[in-house]
Amino acid sequence: MKTCPKFTFGVGDRFAQSAHAQLKAFIAAKELGIDIVPVWNKSNREHDIIGSQPQQTRDAADKAVADLGWSNDYLLDADHINLDTVDRFIAPSDFFTLDVADDIGEAADTLEIDAFIDRHPELIGTITVKGIDQPFNLTKEDIRKTANQFLKATQKAKLIYNHIVDAKGGVDDFVTEISMDETENPQTPPEMLIILAAIADQGIPIQTIAPKFTGRFNKGVDYVGDIAQFEKEFNDDLAVIAHAISTYGLPVGLKLSVHSGSDKFSIYEPIKKALARTGAGLHIKTAGTNWLEEVIGLAEAGGDALELAKDIYAKALDKKAALCEPYATVIDIDDANLPSAEAVKQWTSEQYVAALTHDQKNPAYNKDLRQLLHVGFKIAAQLGDRYLEALNANQEIVGKKVTGNLLDRHMIPLFGE
Numbered sequence: 001m002k003t004c005p006k007f008t009f010g011v012g013d014r015f016a017q018s019a020h021a022q023l024k025a026f027i028a029a030k031e032l033g034i035d036i037v038p039v040w041n042k043s044n045r046e047h048d049i050i051g052s053q054p055q056q057t058r059d060a061a062d063k064a065v066a067d068l069g070w071s072n073d074y075l076l077d078a079d080h081i082n083l084d085t086v087d088r089f090i091a092p093s094d095f096f097t098l099d100v101a102d103d104i105g106e107a108a109d110t111l112e113i114d115a116f117i118d119r120h121p122e123l124i125g126t127i128t129v130k131g132i133d134q135p136f137n138l139t140k141e142d143i144r145k146t147a148n149q150f151l152k153a154t155q156k157a158k159l160i161y162n163h164i165v166d167a168k169g170g171v172d173d174f175v176t177e178i179s180m181d182e183t184e185n186p187q188t189p190p191e192m193l194i195i196l197a198a199i200a201d202q203g204i205p206i207q208t209i210a211p212k213f214t215g216r217f218n219k220g221v222d223y224v225g226d227i228a229q230f231e232k233e234f235n236d237d238l239a240v241i242a243h244a245i246s247t248y249g250l251p252v253g254l255k256l257s258v259h260s261g262s263d264k265f266s267i268y269e270p271i272k273k274a275l276a277r278t279g280a281g282l283h284i285k286t287a288g289t290n291w292l293e294e295v296i297g298l299a300e301a302g303g304d305a306l307e308l309a310k311d312i313y314a315k316a317l318d319k320k321a322a323l324c325e326p327y328a329t330v331i332d333i334d335d336a337n338l339p340s341a342e343a344v345k346q347w348t349s350e351q352y353v354a355a356l357t358h359d360q361k362n363p364a365y366n367k368d369l370r371q372l373l374h375v376g377f378k379i380a381a382q383l384g385d386r387y388l389e390a391l392n393a394n395q396e397i398v399g400k401k402v403t404g405n406l407l408d409r410h411m412i413p414l415f416g417e
């Protein structure tokens with residue numbers, strides 16, 4: 001097992017053009033005393049949509065690290081993979097996010113559920129978890145219900161884990177995360193405890209776990225939901241994890257992973273407080289926001305680059321249904337609030353930048369346009385060289401957006417003094 005550093009920060013680089021600008025944010029954070037380790041992540045879905053390979057993410061990250069002289073750790077995340085999609089990630093990756101969301105709810109074998117219940121008498125009755133005021137009260141039926149929902153998923157995770165170890169020549173030299181975030185229902189803290197017991201039974205050395213939290217974690221926009229309820233669940237999850245580490249012998253650094261964690265400004269304060277209080281670690285995954293910063297940079301550059309940004313919007317609007325389909329559980333777009341392509345065609349550079357930049361104090365900010373463009377990176381991929389050349393021609397202005405967004409809006413609010 002490769003030990004996962006305490007604070008890790010996932011960055012996506014859709015077009016493998018921004019690794020330098022991203023790493024500059026980590027370097028600047030380090031100069032401010034913020035010690036966070038970059039994890040470049042790109043899911044199979046995104047590679048498929050763009051037509052790229054995981055090795056390209058590795059090459060871009062390695063080059064940025066070498067060019068900028070980053071001497072700290074950094075990781076490459078095979079994000080949201082399963083048994084069918086993991087193979088091309090095995091060589092370049094040293095962090096694997098085993099996605100079992102699709103397997104949740106698949107009924108487990110009755111005998112296996114019985115065996116699980118027999119193995120875990122400690123889960124039945126009153127369970128006092130340090131840090132949670134109200135003890136859990138779980139019946140045999142509760143365990144049966146939760147096991148029926150999650151046992152199969154943990155078995156699938158083990159199959160993926162074993163496959164990676166075998167493919168790496170019998171060596172476990174990577175970080176293992178299990179993700180359950182892209183599901184309909186959040187997992188409650190008692191469910192989390194049962195899931196962790198099942199993961200420990202499987203012998204998976206899990207170091208980060210991504211539950212689905214209460215509320216909406218839509219791509220590229222702020223958290224939507226009950227912040228007090230989120231704070232309670234987040235704190236309870238931390239307590240459950242600490243309890244599971246000591247009870248089930250899971251890796252001591254096991255921590256929460258917050259997916260689609262970029263732009264969730266309203267929950268950063270509760271997260272920060274919880275980490276300070278407990279001393280827990282955190283993995284936060286940003287949600288491809290980098291690509292939006294690229295578009296903002298192009299819009300700000302004006303001229304041909306602004307025209308390109310307008311074309312991307314027009315095409316994204318035209319292909320909206322197809323672009324949104326793979327992201328249905330993680331976007332909420334109000335069509336009525338989307339400007340027409342003709343209207344955007346008339347926009348100045350300032351208007352485009354103001355609409356897309358995530359500044360909730362600016363009345364011109366448009367969260368619906370932002371979400372549509374977020375899932376619209378396929379359009380840029382289809383533009384091929386035209387998009388890449390525009391990025392290249394406007395490297396400085398785009399780079400500043402990428403670095404500034406990570407550092408000022410994310411790293412400092414979450415991890416700063």
Ligand SMILES: [Zn+2]
Nearest residue numbers: 179181259260
């Ligand atoms: Zn996720």
